[in-house]
Amino acid sequence: MPELPEVQTTVDGLNKTVKGLTIQEVWTDLAKKTVSRPDYKDTIKSLSFFENFRETVRGKKILSAERRAKNILINLSDGHTILIHMKMTGHMMYGSYTHDATTNEWTPATHEKNDALRDPFNKFLRVVFTFTNGKQLVLSDVRKFAKVTLLSTKEAHGTKHLAGLGPEPLHTTFDAHAFIERIGKKPNGKIKSVLMDQSVISGVGNIYSDEALWLASIHPLSIVSKIPPVEQKKLFTAVQAVLHKGIDFGGDSTSDYRQIDGTRGKFSYQHNAYRLTGKKCMKPKCSGAILRRVVGGRSAHFCSIHQKLWE
DNA sequence: TGCAGTGTTGCTTC
DNA sequence: CGAAGCAACACTGC
DSSP states (O other), X not given: OXXXXXXXXXXXXXXXXXXXXXEXXXXXXXXXXXXSSGGGTTSTTBHHHHHHHHHHHTTOBEEEEEEETTEEEEEETTXXXXXXXXXXXXXXXXXXXXXXXXXXXXXXXXXXXXGGGGSGGGOOEEXXXXXXXXXXXXXXXXXXXXXXXXXXXXXXXXXXXXXXOOOOTTSTXXXXXXXXHHHTTSTTSBXXXXXXXXXXXXXXXXXXXXXXXXXXXXXXXXXXXXXXXXXXXXXXXXXXXXXXXXXXXXXXXXXXXXXXXXXXXXXXXXXXXXXXXXXXXXXXXXXXXXXXXXXXXXXXXXXTTTSBOOO
16 A cells, blocks of 8 residues: 555656656556546546557656655656556556567566566556566556546646645655644544545555554544644654655555565564554553554554543 | 455545 | 545455
8 A cells, every 4th residue: 555655665766767768658458448437537547548648658758756645756758747646556666578469468578587576466567668678667556546647747736636635744844833733724533534634744544644643652533633732743753753764664565565676665564553453562661452443434553552542 | 155354535425 | 614435446364
C-alpha cells in the first residue's frame, strides 16, 4: 500500500533509472471500449483516452519524476506530465521484459539478471512503457485500482487530481504549528481518520498513521480537539519520524509494494503496531498488547496500555 | 465453499 | 455542508 515513503522511494528510483530516456511505445491491458465509472473517463482505463495518451507520449523524453502526496508525476519533454497513483497494490519497476503476442502478457526477459523482478507479487503487469534503449518501465497492479492519466505540466497541480490535497508533511516550511492548524480543521474527527484525510495532510495512510500514533502514545480514536497541544506537537514529531524512517528503509513491502528494481522495502520489519495484533507492545517497560479495531472502516492497530484515549 | 479481510479514493447517501 | 458507506478489483486465508 504505497503511502508517502513508498511513493518517494519509487520517484527516487525513477530519477535514477528512466530520467533522460525516450519513450518508444506504451502498452496496457486496462483500456476498455466502455468504462464502468465516470471517474475512469480521463484515465487509461478508457480506450479512447489511452489511444490519445499513446500518441502523445511516444517519442517524448522523460525530464524528471516528482511526488505530490501519493501521486507520481513524470514530466515529459513536450510539456505533458504523466500522473500515476498506485492506489493499493500498484508498484513500478524498471528492467528488461518481453511481450508474448499469443498471451498478450509481459514477463522478465530471459537475459534479465535481476531475479527480484520474478517475485510472484511482481506479475500482473498493467502498463508497460518501452524506451528506445529497449528496456521497460512497468506498472504491476493485481487489483487494477491504479490511476494513470495525462496532464499539462503547467496545470498539473491545479487539476482535480492534485488541487485540494493538504500540505506535504515533510516540506521544510511545515512545522508543528502548521500541523496543529491543519488537524484543527477537523476538531470532532477521530485522530487516525484525520491523519489519513488527504485534504488535511497528504501522504499518510493506514500503516504510517498506526505507527505515528503508537510512537506518540495517542489512541487512534482520540478526538482531535481533546488532544492537548503538547500531545499534538508530539504527534507531529512522530509523523515526521515514521515517514523519514519509512523512506530510510526503502518503503514498506508488507503487501505488494516493491522498489524500482523489484526488491522489497525494509520498513515492514520496523513495525511497532501495524498488523501486530496480539503481540506484546514493544515500548520499553510497557506491559500492553497490540489490539485491532476498525476505525472509519479501516483497521487500526494500537497498544492497549500506553496509547492514551483523549475524548 | 463462501465470505471476510486487505487499503485508497471518489461517488453516493444521509 | 460533513460524515459514513460502498464500489472499484483480485486474491488470500479461514
